Amino acid sequence: MKTKIKTMGTVLVSTAIMASMLAACGSGNNNSNNSSNASASPSTEASGNTNSGNTAEAKTPDTSKKVELTWYLLGDPAPDQQKVVAEWNKMLSADLNTTVKLNFTTWTDWQTKYNLLLASGEKVDMIFASSWADFYKFANQGAFMPLNDLLPTYAPTTWSSVSEQDWKEATVNDKIYAIPATYPEYTPDGLVYRDDWRQEFGLPEIKDVDSIEAYLDGVKKNKGVTPINGKAYNEVFTMFKASQGYQQIGGDSGVIVAKSYDTPRDIVAYPFTPEFEAWVKKMKTWSEKGFWKSDTLSDQKEAGDAIKTGQGAVYWRNAPGAGGFITGMEKSNPDIKLGYFPFSRFHNLTMPTLSVNNAMAIPKSAPNAERSLMVLDKLRNDPKYYDLMSYGLEGTDYSMDADGKHIVTPPAGVEAKDFKGYGIASWGYRVESMERVKQAGGWSGFDALLEEFKSQSKPNIFAQVIMDYAPVKSQQAAVNSVIQQYGMPLMMGLVPDVDKAIATYRKQLEAAGVNDVLKYVQEQANKSFDAQGLK
Amino acid sequence: MKIRMERATVVFNIMGYALITILTVLCLLPFLLIVSGSFTPEIQIISKGFSLIPETFSLDAYKAAFSNPKQILDGYKVTIFITVVGTAVGLFLTSMAGFVLSRKDFKYRDQLSFFIYLTTLFSGGLIPWYILITKHLDLKDTYMALIVPTLLSAWNIILMKNFMKSIPDSIVESAKIDGAGEFTIYLKLILPLSGPGLATIGLFMALGYWNDWFMANLFITSESHYPLQFLLYKILASAAVLKTNVAGNLSPTFQPPAETLKMAAAVIATGPIVFLYPFVQRFFVKGLTIGAVKG
Numbered sequence: 001m002k003t004k005i006k007t008m009g010t011v012l013v014s015t016a017i018m019a020s021m022l023a024a025c026g027s028g029n030n031n032s033n034n035s036s037n038a039s040a041s042p043s044t045e046a047s048g049n050t051n052s053g054n055t056a057e058a059k060t061p062d063t064s065k066k067v068e069l070t071w072y073l074l075g076d077p078a079p080d081q082q083k084v085v086a087e088w089n090k091m092l093s094a095d096l097n098t099t100v101k102l103n104f105t106t107w108t109d110w111q112t113k114y115n116l117l118l119a120s121g122e123k124v125d126m127i128f129a130s131s132w133a134d135f136y137k138f139a140n141q142g143a144f145m146p147l148n149d150l151l152p153t154y155a156p157t158t159w160s161s162v163s164e165q166d167w168k169e170a171t172v173n174d175k176i177y178a179i180p181a182t183y184p185e186y187t188p189d190g191l192v193y194r195d196d197w198r199q200e201f202g203l204p205e206i207k208d209v210d211s212i213e214a215y216l217d218g219v220k221k222n223k224g225v226t227p228i229n230g231k232a233y234n235e236v237f238t239m240f241k242a243s244q245g246y247q248q249i250g251g252d253s254g255v256i257v258a259k260s261y262d263t264p265r266d267i268v269a270y271p272f273t274p275e276f277e278a279w280v281k282k283m284k285t286w287s288e289k290g291f292w293k294s295d296t297l298s299d300q301k302e303a304g305d306a307i308k309t310g311q312g313a314v315y316w317r318n319a320p321g322a323g324g325f326i327t328g329m330e331k332s333n334p335d336i337k338l339g340y341f342p343f344s345r346f347h348n349l350t351m352p353t354l355s356v357n358n359a360m361a362i363p364k365s366a367p368n369a370e371r372s373l374m375v376l377d378k379l380r381n382d383p384k385y386y387d388l389m390s391y392g393l394e395g396t397d398y399s400m401d402a403d404g405k406h407i408v409t410p411p412a413g414v415e416a417k418d419f420k421g422y423g424i425a426s427w428g429y430r431v432e433s434m435e436r437v438k439q440a441g442g443w444s445g446f447d448a449l450l451e452e453f454k455s456q457s458k459p460n461i462f463a464q465v466i467m468d469y470a471p472v473k474s475q476q477a478a479v480n481s482v483i484q485q486y487g488m489p490l491m492m493g494l495v496p497d498v499d500k501a502i503a504t505y506r507k508q509l510e511a512a513g514v515n516d517v518l519k520y521v522q523e524q525a526n527k528s529f530d531a532q533g534l535k
Numbered sequence: 536m537k538i539r540m541e542r543a544t545v546v547f548n549i550m551g552y553a554l555i556t557i558l559t560v561l562c563l564l565p566f567l568l569i570v571s572g573s574f575t576p577e578i579q580i581i582s583k584g585f586s587l588i589p590e591t592f593s594l595d596a597y598k599a600a601f602s603n604p605k606q607i608l609d610g611y612k613v614t615i616f617i618t619v620v621g622t623a624v625g626l627f628l629t630s631m632a633g634f635v636l637s638r639k640d641f642k643y644r645d646q647l648s649f650f651i652y653l654t655t656l657f658s659g660g661l662i663p664w665y666i667l668i669t670k671h672l673d674l675k676d677t678y679m680a681l682i683v684p685t686l687l688s689a690w691n692i693i694l695m696k697n698f699m700k701s702i703p704d705s706i707v708e709s710a711k712i713d714g715a716g717e718f719t720i721y722l723k724l725i726l727p728l729s730g731p732g733l734a735t736i737g738l739f740m741a742l743g744y745w746n747d748w749f750m751a752n753l754f755i756t757s758e759s760h761y762p763l764q765f766l767l768y769k770i771l772a773s774a775a776v777l778k779t780n781v782a783g784n785l786s787p788t789f790q791p792p793a794e795t796l797k798m799a800a801a802v803i804a805t806g807p808i809v810f811l812y813p814f815v816q817r818f819f820v821k822g823l824t825i826g827a828v829k830g
Contacts, residue, residue, distance in 0.1 A: 076769065076773055077758060079606075081758070082758070101756075103756040104756070106752075106769050106772065106773075107769070107772035107773045108748070108752045108765065108769055109749075109752055109772070110772075112661075112752075113752060116661065116662065116665045116753065119662050120662060120665050120666045120669060120670070121666070121670075122669055122670070122675075301581075305581045306581070308578075308581060309578065309582035311582060
């Protein structure tokens with residue numbers, strides 16, 4: 001589980017990196033003279049489309065045949081999902097002569113289910129796709145339908161409104177395989193901490209590793225509270241990566257990292273660096289000072305829960321997650337004041353997530369791809385549809401703000417304690433301009449952070465590296481178990497003799513075949529960087 | 536007249552009872568922890584951890600679990616339905632197969648046994664199986680998908696066959712002489728004599744159906760068809776996914792269910808099946824040993 005978490009983390013980070021990098025490339029003069037590449041020319045086609053208003057009508061697709069579509073979303077349905085979908089189908093049959101059977105994978109063993117849906121060739125017309133659900137792998141294997149020819153006709157509004165860069169990120173082997181959500185996000189890791197305690201004890205503003213240490217120390221000494229009270233590995237590991245500027249590749253690359261953003265091809269296994277040695281020695285002192293408990297690796301408690309009860313001070317969250325946590329705490333524990341330190345400040349670098357971090361794709365076996373695209377186009381661009389399928393039924397699930405732009409929950413006339421809240425797995429078709437809820441749960445500090453992230457944003461070059469580890473599968477598994485057994489206690493400073501432990505760790509990694517994995521990652525990364533036109 | 540016990544026997548009995556008592560308590564403790572956990576306020580679990588006797592008593596978790604009672608009631612209905620139907624049909628088929636295979640005058644007995652036995656060693660794997668059920672049998676999102684795939688198991692057939700072998704052939708012969716057909720023999724003679732075997736296998740199957748969530752996970756898409764265990768697992772799974780980094784991609788308002796809710800859900804889901812044990816226990820022991828000796 002822990003490795004999985006870490007893997008996911010790495011995937012995310014690298015995705016973010018890659019997306020921002022690509023975005024930068026795209027906004028520059030990325031004059032692709034490869035005219036056969038249809039994905040390179042969406043804006044021209046789109047403008048052509050809008051100019052010829054009358055001819056567009058002639059192109060209006062035929063919807064005379066009634067069609068029932070099957071869609072799959074990744075996640076859980078909301079409690080009153082059926083009512084919402086029934087309403088949606090009413091609108092759809094009037095507008096597009098279509099109904100949709102909306103299915104949810106739920107989170108139970110979702111990887112297996114998702115794989116089966118695609119592998120068995122079931123008749124699914126649209127499915128959630130994402131870089132963290134192996135979009136690139138599936139696209140490469142031909143599980144999705146190429147959309148280049150269909151998009152301009154059947155989803156014209158989406159085709160013209162999604163940026164070239166976003167389409168590019170959804171492109172594999174020159175074909176577009178997904179319709180990315182238009183919802184740029186920055187998800188740098190960071191620490192939520194108790195700012196009221198920092199002020200109370202006159203501790204320094206958190207801005208680097210030293211001030212973090214001073215803060216943890218101050219909390220421990222003055223309050224007698226274990227600052228990271230729960231699972232602390234994520235806190236420490238992400239801090240290590242971020243403070244060194246290490247970037248993981250293609251999602252989770254375990255111990256393999258690029259040494260910095262500026263030198264993406266300088267790829268190493270971090271346990272063999274002197275920086276790692278210095279870091280784990282520092283962590284040993286931190287552990288001795290009692291910044292976390294000695295059973296932290298086996299602890300199942302979230303450090304955030306301890307903050308709620310006043311028994312902890314620090315919790316690892318990515319930026320939107322921190323927003324959700326902080327706003328939640330403002331409601332449940334208004335006396336606790338929290339602050340947030342994003343690790344992106346170590347190097348003043350943020351990478352947006354890839355556009356295909358959340359997307360919708362059409363499986364190859366879809367019987368009605370055209371109609372499905374039309375529905376998606378409507379869903380993404382018609383506020384009536386978008387509101388219904390994102391926020392539920394007006395009056396029951398929300399009511400409109402006075403300005404008519406944002407929604408209020410719970411709706412007028414509904415008691416807060418009876419209110420369930422409508423949550424749907426709408427991530428795959430979110431559009432920022434259509435949103436009526438602010439990112440990060442409406443946390444007041446988020447806008448400033450977002451500005452900060454945008455100003456230092458660079459394209460995400462690492463997330464697009466496609467790796468399935470097939471040639472080095474056994475080595476990778478062995479390396480992962482070595483990380484679990486030797487790497488994690490070392491990272492947490494839970495070993496009696498650090499030097500000896502580092503030597504053992506390195507020896508075990510080599511025996512597990514870390515060099516084969518390294519070579520594989522390097523090859524894949526170089527291939528991808530070549531394709532992205534990086535030096 | 537009193538039967539005098541020897542000293543050693545008394546000591547042995549005392550020790551035996553003491554040991555069994557301790558073991559029983561050890562087995563009961565985790566369950567007690569779940570029950571008491573479900574009655575503890577959430578905040579207390581976070582700050583102090585689980586305790587055997589809650590300091591303060593709270594029904595919040597059950598209120599939350601039953602705030603949408605339709606879902607849980609539907610879950611119960613589905614689970615009871617598939618358990619009853621699945622076990623009844625499954626027992627019927629298994630016992631028929633066992634009867635046929637136990638008859639010495641059936642010519643292709645060995646070949647058929649081998650054919651059944653082979654499937655325990657080799658199988659087509661998950662994806663072909665999935666394709667068979669969704670595409671060729673077209674069972675997706677039906678109750679049949681919850682019942683059919685686990686209806687017959689090679690292991691149960693073999694167990695049944697071995698059990699029926701212990702019934703003397705002469706019974707079958709005598710019935711034949713009286714003019715009974717094969718099905719009458721099976722229904723009127725063999726089945727009543729196979730009580731313990733049927734109870735054992737029936738309990739296996741009932742437990743299997745009651746606890747199954749995997750079929751629902753793969754094949755069921757409408758919420759009203761979810762069995763109870765799947766509902767429970769769904770709650771836990773969404774809590775687990777929140778702890779991974781996938782959560783960063785999801786909406787920040789996506790809240791995990793409380794610890795206490797998980798406990799309450801576990802109590803709700805396991806409750807009834809626990810009461811099934813005392814009723815079938817006496818068959819259970821006998822049936823198991825018969826299978827073991829012959830197997």
